[in-house]
Amino acid sequence: MIRFGYADTRFGQIHYAACGTGEPVLLLHQSPRSWDEYREVLPLLGRTRRAVAMDTLGFGNSAPPPRHSIEDYAAGVLALMDALGLDTAAVAGHHTGGVVAVEVAARAPERVSRLVLSSTPMVDQEGRLLRRDRPPIDAVSESPDGSHLAALWRNRAPYYPWRLLNRYVRDALTVLPEVERGHQAVAAYRMEERVGLIRCPVLLVGSAGDPFAFPELDRLATRLPGSTRAVIEDGLIPLEHRAAEFAAIVADFLDS
Template structure:
């Protein structure tokens, strides 16, 4: 792990069990709403042990990172660019899941000279949140957590490479979301994150500004961000490719190897 001072606040980054070395090629992993760095555990550790520098970040106001949680995709993208500055990294690959994918997209559009690859996992644009779910995330977050878990998973138990045999996806995900929600007693990061996704309106313009290769990793059974909801965005990508895997919205846990291999091949080919 390492802590960086970003915009005056301590920011936690998981480095995959290896010391950070700014001279190595770097990949930044960005989590989605009510998640933290741990959702990238397999992918971040693999890259850290295969010649890459890894920064799997907790977004501000989430778990181990201080500061106010970003209230918009644009604000979160500025945070990612400030994170690169704090780490002394000139260029990096960005991999984002769900909300994190929009953050990565916006960061790549704002500073195209600093982003070598853009991987958007479990993404959609627009990333509309249903009014019922948006309201529940504010008024009854525990019920909203149950709803999200129902919509996000397409299987009960994951492959062994996720967290080991016997892992219960629904229970593990619910526990993580409750822990992230409880980590910030001042701000409801659930509602703030969902609203940021729902309000983001710059996706197609941002993609038009992206200069690097783009990878879309989509779950065939994803109910939160179904593959068809990415078509307009993918059409705007200058150098885009799409990989579909047998998973719901929780791609990194339901199809851990497939997501890893897609990222590995994509980042290595353009390295």
């Protein structure tokens, strides 16, 4: 059973969903999603451990951050760990969540036992230049005729099975008009200055059908020479598309 809660932190309340007991694993979502990205994963990982999926500050039902930056998102992760009494935890992040996970592991290496980076970009100078020239991913203008709803759907339709688009659009509507802020935070991050501070074992998970993150898997692996990797051959941008396979890969890594 998935249980929900709010943790009081110095940033305000942080919303999370949890399942199971045992060693904790903290799950961080992509932008502009919420804990719901891990709805199918939580019960699977919760069979043998305490799986917690949080809403990043500024997304879902969590309080807004001081700034929309990777550093402040990571501070929110550590604040939730404090509130839940988690001295250490494995941390897994997908897309933006993976970038946040890098900062958590760099900022507090003694608190991250293992790190899973799923479809995580390498945001160095090359990555920042790429994002500077790339059109906005989710930005839409709210309209009284509701056309922005269709625009949100169309922006992701080439990359998502249509049944998953309902969940994405719901989460995106929750954060309008700041739907693009998470992507902007990623584009400003200086990951090359932080990855060298990671001290725990790292697993890189790539989804072969992700046209944005998968081509960057090798560049990220070069920066993390001790990491291992796994590829979901029929994976796409949405983690839910192959949730069971993702959960099995993570469980094997955490058990190894």
